[in-house]
Amino acid sequence: FRDMVKALHRAGLEVILDVVFNHTAEGDHGGPTLSLRGLDNATYYILEADRSRYANYSGTGNTLNANHPIARRMILDSLRYWVDAMHVDGFRFDLAAILARDESGSVMPNPPLLWDIESDPALAGTKLIAEAWDAAGLYQVGTFVGDSWKEWNGRFRDDVRSFFRGEDGTIGRLVDRLIGSPSLYGHEQREPEQSVNFVTCHDGFTLNDLVSYDHKHNEANGEHNRDGANDNRSSNYGVEGPAENPDIDKLRTRQVKNFFTVTMLSVGMPMMLMGDEVRRTQGGNNNAYCQDNETSWFDWTLLAKQADVHRFVSLLNARRVLRDIEHEPARVTLNQLLRQTEITWHGVKLGEPDWSHSSHSVAFTVGTMDGTRYHVILNAYWEALEFELPSVPDGARPWRRWIDTFLDSPHDIVEWEHTPPVSGHRYRAEPRSAVVLRGAS
Numbered sequence: 273f274r275d276m277v278k279a280l281h282r283a284g285l286e287v288i289l290d291v292v293f294n295h296t297a298e299g300d301h302g303g304p305t306l307s308l309r310g311l312d313n314a315t316y317y318i319l320e321a322d323r324s325r326y327a328n329y330s331g332t333g334n335t336l337n338a339n340h341p342i343a344r345r346m347i348l349d350s351l352r353y354w355v356d357a358m359h360v361d362g363f364r365f366d367l368a369a370i371l372a373r374d375e376s377g378s379v380m381p382n383p384p385l386l387w388d389i390e391s392d393p394a395l396a397g398t399k400l401i402a403e404a405w406d407a408a409g410l411y412q413v414g415t416f417v418g419d420s421w422k423e424w425n426g427r428f429r430d431d432v433r434s435f436f437r438g439e440d441g442t443i444g445r446l447v448d449r450l451i452g453s454p455s456l457y458g459h460e461q462r463e464p465e466q467s468v469n470f471v472t473c474h475d476g477f478t479l480n481d482l483v484s485y486d487h488k489h490n491e492a493n494g495e496h497n498r499d500g501a502n503d504n505r506s507s508n509y510g511v512e513g514p515a516e517n518p519d520i521d522k523l524r525t526r527q528v529k530n531f532f533t534v535t536m537l538s539v540g541m542p543m544m545l546m547g548d549e550v551r552r553t554q555g556g557n558n559n560a561y562c563q564d565n566e567t568s569w570f571d572w573t574l575l576a577k578q579a580d581v582h583r584f585v586s587l588l589n590a591r592r593v594l595r596d597i598e599h600e601p602a603r604v605t606l607n608q609l610l611r612q613t614e615i616t617w618h619g620v621k622l623g624e625p626d627w628s629h630s631s632h633s634v635a636f637t638v639g640t641m642d643g644t645r646y647h648v649i650l651n652a653y654w655e656a657l658e659f660e661l662p663s664v665p666d667g668a669r670p671w672r673r674w675i676d677t678f679l680d681s682p683h684d685i686v687e688w689e690h691t692p693p694v695s696g697h698r699y700r701a702e703p704r705s706a707v708v709l710r711g712a713s
Contacts, residue, residue: 277359286361288399289354293338293347294370294406300333301325308336315342318377327377329370331407338371344385352394362399364424369406372417379410386417401468414456422541425453425467432471433482433505435632436530436652436704443631446650447617450636452539452606464606467540471531472548475501477558479531479548482506483524484513489556492563500559513556525551526704529584529677529684533706534650536588539609549585550574580681587685588675614639622660633701637662645711647671651701658698664711670694671709678702 277287296316298309301324308316318327318335326334337343354360365371372383389395401422404412413426431445448455452464460466472479477488486508490500509527510520528551535542546552547570554560560568575582604612617625618635625634632653639645649659664670672691677684678701686692691710701707 274358281359286399287359288362288364288401289360290364290366291351291354292366293350294336294367295330295332295334296336298334300328303333312342315340318373318375321376329373329377329406329408329410330367335370335373335377337375339374339380339383339385344388347385348388348392351389351398352392355395355398362401364401364403366403367406368402368416369404369410369412372410372412381417383417386421390418390420414453414460419462422466422468424473424543425449425456425469425540427453427456428467428469428538428540429471429473430503430505432531432534435650436527436534437505437507438632438652438654438704439505441629443627443634447634450534450538451610451615454606454610458607461605461607463603464539464609465541466606468543469535469538469540470543470545471535472545473543474545475559475561477504477506477556478545478552478554479528480524480551480553481556481558482531483527484508484515484553485556486512487556488558489513490559492557492567493559494562500557504558514553523704525581526677528581530650530652530704530706532585532588533675533677533708536592537648537708539606542592544585546570547574550578550582580684583681584685587687591674591688612641616662618659618662620657620659622662633657635659647709647711649699649701649705649707649709651703651705651707654703656700656702658700661694661697661699661709663697668711671699671711673707674710675706675708676702677707678705 280287296306296308298304298306314323316337318329318337319325320327329335338347351363371385372379374380389400399422400420401424402416404416404423405426413423416423427445428449431442431449435442435446449469453467457466472482477485482504483506485506488497488500488502488504490497493499509523511517515521515524528548532544535544552571552574554567557563557567615636615638616623618637619626619633633651635647635649637645637647647662651657661671671694673686673694674688674691675685694709699707699709
């Protein structure tokens with residue numbers, strides 16, 4: 273493992289280790305005795321009031337008593353080992369909200385474990401990412417304890433999915449997600465990267481399945497389709513599962529590109545799921561943790577079959593890497609960044625955004641620190657809309673089209689140096705599409 277980490281570092285890649293310190297494999301009271309139960313059951317686990325059953329905040333049958341001094345020492349020793357001996361760069365903590373509970377299951381305002389992790393000298397500079405909720409309803413996105421933790425922004429996932437699915441009442445929440453979720457994080461005076469923006473992850477649907485299935489299909493897991501989340505905010509756009517109709521498949525590809533565009537261009541730290549860049553499918557299984565087979569494996573033939581999506585994501589990511597990062601070492605907060613950024617919101621008419629409950633589109637013009645102007649149009653409506661374009665200063669180059677997800681490859685995204693000019697004062701955004709125009713820099 274250490275040799276792999278070193279090889280990845282030589283290739284310019286960091287390694288974030290997913291750690292699960294919220295439960296063990298010993299299950300509920302009827303489960304096997306494998307480890308901690310046989311050592312000191314009452315110390316290592318949170319028990320119900322009568323001490324005869326495990327508290328189940330993890331959804332697996334038991335919950336680690338993480339803030340007990342002995343459990344805290346075990347967790348800290350483990351993290352130090354992975355950093356010191358294996359040289360990993362950070363950790364993503366599964367169901368991290370559980371780490372804020374005491375031995376009775378109550379939520380602690382200042383959990384010792386979380387502060388121990390953040391203040392440990394051996395872990396200084398280590399990236400800490402929290403899945404800031406648990407399986408019992410504790411949801412701490414925007415309120416997770418600590419000064420250095422990044423958070424999986426589950427609100428970003430839900431609101432972006434809802435918007436592009438065409439739900440009513442989503443426009444206000446979408447706009448908040450686009451600019452770093454200040455409603456969630458603004459009060460903390462933290463850096464924009466506190467929000468880890470994602471639409472899909474290893475739990476739940478892949479991006480392909482998000483646009484191919486109305487419902488989960490977890491029968492192969494052996495739990496009669498009871499496992500896995502029911503709130504997926506997905507759509508099959510006409511046919512459940514693979515579609516032979518080319519129009520349905522084209523729409524699905526367009527939606528995949530829409531999700532990538534918003535994730536990569538929103539303020540915050542973007543995260544994508546392995547295989548989404550080639551529309552990897554799990555056959556509608558949204559809880560494939562137990563499927564060590566073709567369901568969860570990477571199909572390398574998809575690189576050729578879905579070359580247009582792969583190209584789209586590669587060019588999108590290449591531009592993201594070249595972004596202006598001046599604010600990052602300066603530790604500019606999200607609020608400061610938003611105050612320094614010139615952004616104007618529009619609807620189909622300039623300066624007249626539609627914030628109504630039934631709105632399914634928005635446009636905005638933004639200038640970045642390097643002098644580049646962008647005009648972004650997001651149309652989740654099922655019909656084309658004509659959007660007015662901001663005027664261009666005298667002598668400046670016209671708007672140039674970088675992204676239009678409605679267009680076929682290679683016109684859906686164009687290499688930055690070869691973006692074609694846009695004529696006229698309006699742009700037709702086709703149904704369910706994302707458009708990004710660039711101005712002079």
